[in-house]
Amino acid sequence: MSTQARGQAVRSDCSGGGGGSGIGEHSQGPHPRWQEHPYPKGRSDLEADSANMPATEKDLADDAPWKRIQQNTFTRWCNEHLRCVNKRIGNLQFDLSDGLRLIALLEVLSQKRMYRKYHQRPTFRQMQLENVSVALEFLEKENIKLVSIDSKAIVDGNLKLILGLVWTLILHYSISMPVWEDEGDDDAKKQTPKQRLLGWIQNKIPYLPITNFNQNWQDGKALGALVDSCAPGLCPDWESWDPKKPVNNAREAMQQ
Numbered sequence: 001m002s003t004q005a006r007g008q009a010v011r012s013d014c015s016g017g018g019g020g021s022g023i024g025e026h027s028q029g030p031h032p033r034w035q036e037h038p039y040p041k042g043r044s045d046l047e048a049d050s051a052n053m054p055a056t057e058k059d060l061a062d063d064a065p066w067k068r069i070q071q072n073t074f075t076r077w078c079n080e081h082l083r084c085v086n087k088r089i090g091n092l093q094f095d096l097s098d099g100l101r102l103i104a105l106l107e108v109l110s111q112k113r114m115y116r117k118y119h120q121r122p123t124f125r126q127m128q129l130e131n132v133s134v135a136l137e138f139l140e141k142e143n144i145k146l147v148s149i150d151s152k153a154i155v156d157g158n159l160k161l162i163l164g165l166v167w168t169l170i171l172h173y174s175i176s177m178p179v180w181e182d183e184g185d186d187d188a189k190k191q192t193p194k195q196r197l198l199g200w201i202q203n204k205i206p207y208l209p210i211t212n213f214n215q216n217w218q219d220g221k222a223l224g225a226l227v228d229s230c231a232p233g234l235c236p237d238w239e240s241w242d243p244k245k246p247v248n249n250a251r252e253a254m255q256q
Helices: 003-015 032-036 043-052 055-060 065-085 100-110 125-141 151-155 159-176 185-190 193-204 221-230 246-254
Strands: none
Touching (some): 100 125, 100 159, 151 159, 193 221
């Protein structure tokens, strides 16, 4: 059972949600999965499964490296904004499930209050679903388009969709809106969010020829340069990184 599935099962039990224990539902014998693996897998078994897993499945797994990196980065972004209301996210996958932190984040970002009331103490699953629905309805009224994201996905800890939601917030509130220094409203209206982000990067590392979001980043050095520009001293030796070791370079930059 994956970490996500376990988290869903625990929350379902705590909220008193339906579904039963599953014992009566399989009265003719144990679940096929139990027959295949009568005892819990050890770490070596899990590592073997991961090694035999196709590349596509590895990329989609809950513990895929890109998901962990993105989750950590997005969590920091959320906490940076939540700090002013004395709230914090420890686990992005599950801490938005009751809707309270999500609502707080939206109110901080938009400088507006929710359009309707929500549960201050959402102890039951239905209350959590209603809270998240309040947040999603707020985004809809703010003309922020969400694709395939509903309250159930957030409450159940669907990491992929939660990452997509946070990225949408970043795109709208930190990239699309004219909040950067030395940027006028007229300039902002003429450029797409992607163009504005590229322009910001070019201003941060003007000594590198950054013109796109693919080939220019393949050796990892541009990422190290950007990290060191934003936080001087974190990647001071990025210029000496071996371009033939792109994975090592990118990992060094992202772990800072």
